[in-house]
Amino acid sequence: MINRGRYLDGRHAIVTGGGRGIGQAVADALASLGARVTLMGRDVPNVERHAALLRSEHGTDAFAVGCDVTDAESVSAAFGAARTRFGDAHVLVNNAGQAESATFADTTVEMWNRMLAVNLTGQYLCIQEVLPAMLRAKSGRIVNLASTAGLKGYNRVAAYCASKHGVIGLTRALAIETAKHGITVNAVCPGYTxxxxxxxxxxxxxxxxxxxxxxxxxxxxxxxxxxxxIQPDEVAHAVAWLCSPDAAAITGQAIAVAGGEVM
Structure with missing residues (x-):
């Protein structure tokens, strides 16, 4: 049976790319379940505005901090600030991402590196910041935002597809490593949102x-x-469920939220 209570009450959830779109919807969903939410993003005024909305609408605490997930020093500083504010993270939602389009022939090495840096290496850096405490606690939820582009190919986005396939590979490998430690690691794969x-x-x-x-x-x-x-809140519902006690046996999965586009 689905647990519909405030099952994240008092828990610390970190959402990267939390100021708009799917990240904003995820932060809303987790705050509504009682989580204390740290929103991270490059647009600091935007994440600060959304943190204020979470506090007023959900009666839970929220914290905004600037973070560029492609920069290891920025990630370290942001997660350090989050720990100072709310303690160790119980939930990490790796949502920050970017897409660029070009034919493969026109895909420059700079574009290739940008896609990997934002969409894949950024998730690695963020997981490194939260995993030690989760291992000590023998508890944690990590949800990586991938894409249906991590499950199939699309035209003119080879670099983006490669980065999102990488996210799913990272998710599956880490899920195996952490399964005996009370930690689940899953990927949510939105379709056209x-x-x-x-x-x-x-x-x-x-x-x-x-x-x-x-x-x-x-x-x-x-x-x-x-x-x-797909609507952002539909993706957020899937993320929130993966953070619930009812999803404790779900790990290493890549769940498409795509209206039937990918099966």
Missing amino acids: DTDMAGLAVKNVMSAFGKDEQEARAMVVRTIPRGSM
């Missing part, structure tokens, strides 16, 4: 097929069996 990043898919269709924005968006939606884009 109604956020700014979905605009990249629309632009790709516009470029490839010479469509206007409305036509291109309709073409994207037609690839989703349910006939509509």
